[in-house]
Amino acid sequence: MKMSSGAGRGDLVHRGAHSQGRSVAALVVRFITRRFIGEYDPNLEKVYNFHTIMDNEMVFFEILDTAAQPHESECLTLEANIRWAEAFILMYSVTDKCSFDECNRLKFLINYNKRKRRLGSNSSKESLSDVPVVLVGNKIDQWGDRMVSPEDGQRRSKEIGCVCFHEISVREDFEQVWSVFRDVCHFWKVHNKCPKLKRSSSDSRSEPLVSPESSGIRSLCGSMNGSSTALINSRSNISAPFSTIGRRWTEVELDEEDESEEGVTERKSSAGDSEVSMESSLPPFRARASTDGHLLSRPRRWRYPPPSLSSQTYHGGSSSSSSGGSCADRRMSISMRGNNASY
Numbered sequence: 001m002k003m004s005s006g007a008g009r010g011d012l013v014h015r016g017a018h019s020q021g022r023s024v025a026a027l028v029v030r031f032i033t034r035r036f037i038g039e040y041d042p043n044l045e046k047v048y049n050f051h052t053i054m055d056n057e058m059v060f061f062e063i064l065d066t067a068a069q070p071h072e073s074e075c076l077t078l079e080a081n082i083r084w085a086e087a088f089i090l091m092y093s094v095t096d097k098c099s100f101d102e103c104n105r106l107k108f109l110i111n112y113n114k115r116k117r118r119l120g121s122n123s124s125k126e127s128l129s130d131v132p133v134v135l136v137g138n139k140i141d142q143w144g145d146r147m148v149s150p151e152d153g154q155r156r157s158k159e160i161g162c163v164c165f166h167e168i169s170v171r172e173d174f175e176q177v178w179s180v181f182r183d184v185c186h187f188w189k190v191h192n193k194c195p196k197l198k199r200s201s202s203d204s205r206s207e208p209l210v211s212p213e214s215s216g217i218r219s220l221c222g223s224m225n226g227s228s229t230a231l232i233n234s235r236s237n238i239s240a241p242f243s244t245i246g247r248r249w250t251e252v253e254l255d256e257e258d259e260s261e262e263g264v265t266e267r268k269s270s271a272g273d274s275e276v277s278m279e280s281s282l283p284p285f286r287a288r289a290s291t292d293g294h295l296l297s298r299p300r301r302w303r304y305p306p307p308s309l310s311s312q313t314y315h316g317g318s319s320s321s322s323s324g325g326s327c328a329d330r331r332m333s334i335s336m337r338g339n340n341a342s343y
């Protein structure tokens with residue numbers, strides 16, 4: 001998801017890992033139309049453009065709901081989508097422990113790709129992972145099947161450095177869905193108003209201009225093949241003692257993994273992007289992201305190779321644009337005029 005306002009621009013990415021049921025799509029459609037629609041085509045990628053009034057300000061949302069990707073292109077596409085976004089919603093199902101654990105890996109990927117951009121733009125380490133990431137546990141209406149407690153969700157939110165945590169039911173409660181997007185918008189604004197956390201100029205220069213009188217959010221909803229994990233959505237239940245539906249916890253970001261720059265050779269290309277040399281013998285990037293709350297040790301020289309390139313040199317910028325181009329062919333843009341603007 002991406003956002004923009006009079007104060008600047010921001011992106012929010014919703015990524016679903018291993019999605020089949022399109023809970024992410026249900027979340028986005030619920031937010032835009034107020035209606036809950038349960039089933040979606042898992043192979044259809046959509047871009048939702050939507051604007052509404054939040055906290056007395058017009059906000060524009062651009063939400064990308066990505067389709068399931070073939071395994072070999074999954075990681076590359078995901079990284080391109082992460083680079084596109086400026087804010088994220090990680091959604092899991094409280095009835096699915098695997099989806100909950102998957103959020104660790106996705107947050108790691110967000111950190112990695114966002115930090116890489118800042119290194120490429122000569123930013124300081126303080127701007128590491130400065131994009132807002134909101135953790136959301138969904139399906140709390142399925143109270144009998146809950147596998148992840150609210151306390152676990154809150155703890156995980158702190159551990160992986162999310163700005164806040166929600167438990168919601170997309171199916172049962174529109175207000176909870178709204179609250180998630182409102183917080184994303186809020187933290188995106190905070191991020192863009194804080195000089196220390198502001199995006200680098202190189203990050204925003206490729207973004208389209210937005211009216212200074214308005215604010216907008218772009219969100220990207222995606223999925224990855226595998227178990228049913230969603231950055232935006234997953235099954236949840238809430239048991240009777242936990243009357244915490246819609247409860248929100250806000251936390252400051254924890255320190256991110258201090259990934260050393262040692263061993264990574266970067267140099268500016270003519271387009272301003274960095275080139276990263278890599279060693280093909282090193283383990284793939286995803287293998288380092290565990291799902292148990294810990295990050296595995298990082299090889300000193302590594303960069304995930306584009307599967308289509310045999311060269312030992314990867315141009316980050318061109319890789320991103322090429323993968324984005326393939327995605328664009330499959331995207332369908334849906335424009336909806338704020339029919340819930342009266343909220």
Ligand SMILES: Nc1nc2c(ncn2[C@@H]2O[C@H](COP(=O)(O)OP(=O)(O)OP(=O)(O)O)[C@@H](O)[C@H]2O)c(=O)[nH]1
Nearest residue numbers: 016019020021022023024038169170171228230234
């Ligand atoms: N009971 C309940 N079901 C929901 C809710 N939100 C979505 N669903 C349903 O959950 C199903 C999707 O299941 P999931 O396995 O979570 O979907 P997913 O594979 O994570 O989907 P992605 O978003 O693409 O990752 C769909 O049939 C939705 O209608 C909710 O809040 N409560």
